Amino acid sequence: MSAQIPISTFKPYRGEKARLVRAYDYLILVLALFLFIGSFHLHFALTVGDWDFWVDWKDRQWWPLVTPLIGITFPAAVQAVLWDKFRLPMGATLCVAALLLGTWVARVFAYHYWNFFPINMVLPATMVPGALVLDTLLMLTNSLTITSIFGGAAFALLFYPTNWPIFGMFHQPVEVANSQLTIADLFGFQYIRTGMPEYLRIIERGTLRTYGQYATPLSAFCSALLCSLMYPLWWHIGKWFASTRYLAKI
Amino acid sequence: MKTQFKTWLLAFIALTVLSGLPMSSALAHGEKALEPFIRMRTIQWYDVQWSTQKFNVNDEVSVSGKFHVAEDWPISVPKPEAAFLNISTPGPVLIRTERYLNGKPWTNSVALQPGGDYDFKVVLKGRLPGRYHIHPFFNLKDAGQVMGPGVWLEIGGDPGDFTNTIKTINGELIDMESFGFANGVFWHLFWGALAAAWLLWWVRRPLFISRYRMLDAGLEHELITPQDKWIAKLVLVGVPILVLVLNSVTANRYPDVIPLQAGLDQILPLPAQVNAGTVNVDTLKAEYNVSKRAMVLQVKVDNRSQGAVRIGEFATSNVHFLNADVSNVGYIHRKDDVSNNGLTLDNNTSIAPGEQRSVTIEVRDAAWESERLDGLIRDADSRLGGLLFLYDDVMGKRYISSISAAVIPKFI
Numbered sequence: 001m002s003a004q005i006p007i008s009t010f011k012p013y014r015g016e017k018a019r020l021v022r023a024y025d026y027l028i029l030v031l032a033l034f035l036f037i038g039s040f041h042l043h044f045a046l047t048v049g050d051w052d053f054w055v056d057w058k059d060r061q062w063w064p065l066v067t068p069l070i071g072i073t074f075p076a077a078v079q080a081v082l083w084d085k086f087r088l089p090m091g092a093t094l095c096v097a098a099l100l101l102g103t104w105v106a107r108v109f110a111y112h113y114w115n116f117f118p119i120n121m122v123l124p125a126t127m128v129p130g131a132l133v134l135d136t137l138l139m140l141t142n143s144l145t146i147t148s149i150f151g152g153a154a155f156a157l158l159f160y161p162t163n164w165p166i167f168g169m170f171h172q173p174v175e176v177a178n179s180q181l182t183i184a185d186l187f188g189f190q191y192i193r194t195g196m197p198e199y200l201r202i203i204e205r206g207t208l209r210t211y212g213q214y215a216t217p218l219s220a221f222c223s224a225l226l227c228s229l230m231y232p233l234w235w236h237i238g239k240w241f242a243s244t245r246y247l248a249k250i
Numbered sequence: 251m252k253t254q255f256k257t258w259l260l261a262f263i264a265l266t267v268l269s270g271l272p273m274s275s276a277l278a279h280g281e282k283a284l285e286p287f288i289r290m291r292t293i294q295w296y297d298v299q300w301s302t303q304k305f306n307v308n309d310e311v312s313v314s315g316k317f318h319v320a321e322d323w324p325i326s327v328p329k330p331e332a333a334f335l336n337i338s339t340p341g342p343v344l345i346r347t348e349r350y351l352n353g354k355p356w357t358n359s360v361a362l363q364p365g366g367d368y369d370f371k372v373v374l375k376g377r378l379p380g381r382y383h384i385h386p387f388f389n390l391k392d393a394g395q396v397m398g399p400g401v402w403l404e405i406g407g408d409p410g411d412f413t414n415t416i417k418t419i420n421g422e423l424i425d426m427e428s429f430g431f432a433n434g435v436f437w438h439l440f441w442g443a444l445a446a447a448w449l450l451w452w453v454r455r456p457l458f459i460s461r462y463r464m465l466d467a468g469l470e471h472e473l474i475t476p477q478d479k480w481i482a483k484l485v486l487v488g489v490p491i492l493v494l495v496l497n498s499v500t501a502n503r504y505p506d507v508i509p510l511q512a513g514l515d516q517i518l519p520l521p522a523q524v525n526a527g528t529v530n531v532d533t534l535k536a537e538y539n540v541s542k543r544a545m546v547l548q549v550k551v552d553n554r555s556q557g558a559v560r561i562g563e564f565a566t567s568n569v570h571f572l573n574a575d576v577s578n579v580g581y582i583h584r585k586d587d588v589s590n591n592g593l594t595l596d597n598n599t600s601i602a603p604g605e606q607r608s609v610t611i612e613v614r615d616a617a618w619e620s621e622r623l624d625g626l627i628r629d630a631d632s633r634l635g636g637l638l639f640l641y642d643d644v645m646g647k648r649y650i651s652s653i654s655a656a657v658i659p660k661f662i
Contacts, residue, residue, distance in 0.1 A: 010467040013460065025457040059510045086461040087473040089482070090452045097445045100438065116341035116378055120431040128441035129489045132448060136482040139474060158490060161497030162441075166434045168500045171507035173419040177348070177355030183429065185511050186416065189349075189357050190426065191342040197334030197389030199359040204512040215509070 041102030056188035059203035068156040077238025089139030092131035130155035152231040153224035281397035289567035291635030307407035322654035330362035332391040348373035366519030531651035544614035558600035566636030589615035627659040
């Protein structure tokens with residue numbers, strides 16, 4: 001966009017200029033926060049949707065596959081801008097934090113106060129550890145390839161163990177109606193959702209259990225592979241979206 | 251500027267006034283919007299009753315009844331291979347504590363058999379006070395919702411009194427309203443604090459314009475300091491280790507966990523209640539007279555029972571058309587879904603045992619229009635379905651036939 005400034009002639013802003021630049025930083029940060037809260041939350045709600053909304057959708061097969069795969073999109077795109085243009089290694093963490101803020105607001109006000117669901121039934125998952133790894137790996141390697149392969153994989157692989165301390169307790173068995181259910185399943189049975197019959201849940205489908213009943217690691221590694229591909233795709237979308245190519249012509 | 255301010259002020263006042271106007275709440279669940287042929291020829295509800303319609307928070311209420319799965323299931327509607335008996339509520343104002351199908355408790359979905367007869371019972375518990383319009387209904391996979399009859403329930407009391415305690419298989423008593431909440435909030439705050447620390451580490455220093463200029467000037471090495479790298483390495487190694495340790499601690503704490511359950515319940519139909527073979531009804535022709543709002547059915551009744559029977563009721567899509575001349579038409583109906591004189595016959599005398607008789611039934615009521623059942627004649631599948639109730643006055647018996655026929659519209 002601009003001509004490169006030779007190092008020898010580079011002068012940092014001072015005084016009023018520096019104050020103005022700092023004010024601009026805060027302005028952009030606040031706007032970015034609201035932008036990511038809104039857009040990433042909407043994107044996440046429309047794509048991950050029920051897997052993140054309900055405790056009885058967080059299964060060991062599809063939940064760890066779908067959530068990181070969708071969750072890595074915005075972090076990759078925002079990293080492409082913040083790292084490429086500013087060498088700021090916080091794109092993923094910023095996105096995930098913004099998503100969580102938006103999600104918590106929705107869960108408390110829309111699900112609990114508006115629709116009467118107990119909040120423990122709609123606890124969101126967190127992807128903060130994966131985002132921190134993604135940011136730090138990009139910063140230390142400065143490599144799209146390495147971050148895609150190892151960062152993308154780590155983002156997926158860390159998802160389930162990160163969230164097990166939150167949701168593991170909901171998988172304790174209870175005896176209901178002469179059958180065993182998890183506490184999470186019982187939430188789905190007891191707390192009536194008119195538009196959410198049990199059969200709509202996309203959980204435990206397919207034959208991944210063939211592999212010694214270990215569905216989660218297989219799902220997680222499948223997600224890791226897909227995240228490694230999803231990451232560069234959204235990195236390039238981010239770069240394309242943040243292009244100033246057309247601005248220069250105005 | 252002044253004009254703009256006035257416009258905004260006016261808009262604000264208008265919105266304030268509008269928000270203060272009385273608003274009526276929705277009184278239905280869109281049940282009339284579903285195509286009539288689906289409402290008439292899928293789940294045919296009857297004898298649906300509530301134990302009470304006025305109760306308090308924590309009190310139990312049950313809805314029970316029967317339904318017949320129509321033999322003439324529409325070709326365009328997927329077969330009920332996964333069906334879920336649900337309750338339409340505005341959120342969980344009640345909780346569902348028990349549910350039975352043919353006397354068997356069940357929690358998941360079930361495969362229903364066309365032509366099958368079932369009875370059901372759902373036990374609910376009041377959670378939030380208010381007045382709510384509630385239906386039992388079936389969610390049918392890939393087909394949608396088929397509503398049963400709706401009622402108004404009034405729940406009184408204090409929402410703070412609601413309790414829902416259950417026992418795990420290991421004997422631990424848990425409160426479903428708060429279980430796992432504090433733990434979930436703790437972990438979100440924990441990871442949120444780490445995320446905030448990482449973000450603040452970078453946000454505390456000049457950001458966009460300054461960093462862009464420095465990067466442009468080739469001063470990249472000044473943007474990422476050795477201290478930054480040291481912290482990043484710590485995060486890169488420490489966070490995954492922490493995640494795995496915490497995961498392991500949780501796994502040891504809850505060693506007996508099981509995956510979410512996804513089985514389909516298998517419950518066989520009852521012995522035939524409808525079309526049981528004692529009194530057979532064959533529909534010969536059905537005509538709908540648009541101007542009279544009357545369905546004229548020509549049926550052939552074959553009475554193989556031991557007593558004389560009379561046609562007392564035709565029920566379809568939760569609307570009951572009664573023959574006023576038959577006294578023992580069973581259960582109590584509310585005003586909005588019953589037509590007391592809606593059914594008349596060309597020959598109202600009893601059909602003797604062993605007799606075969608052709609009968610013309612006129613089912614005439616504005617309900618065909620108000621319940622949007624007359625939309626049938628504009629559907630691609632314009633077949634009618636419903637339950638015909640025949641009564642043996644002497645023996646006190648009831649025979650039910652599920653009838654169906656293509657409908658011919660008569661416009662004049």
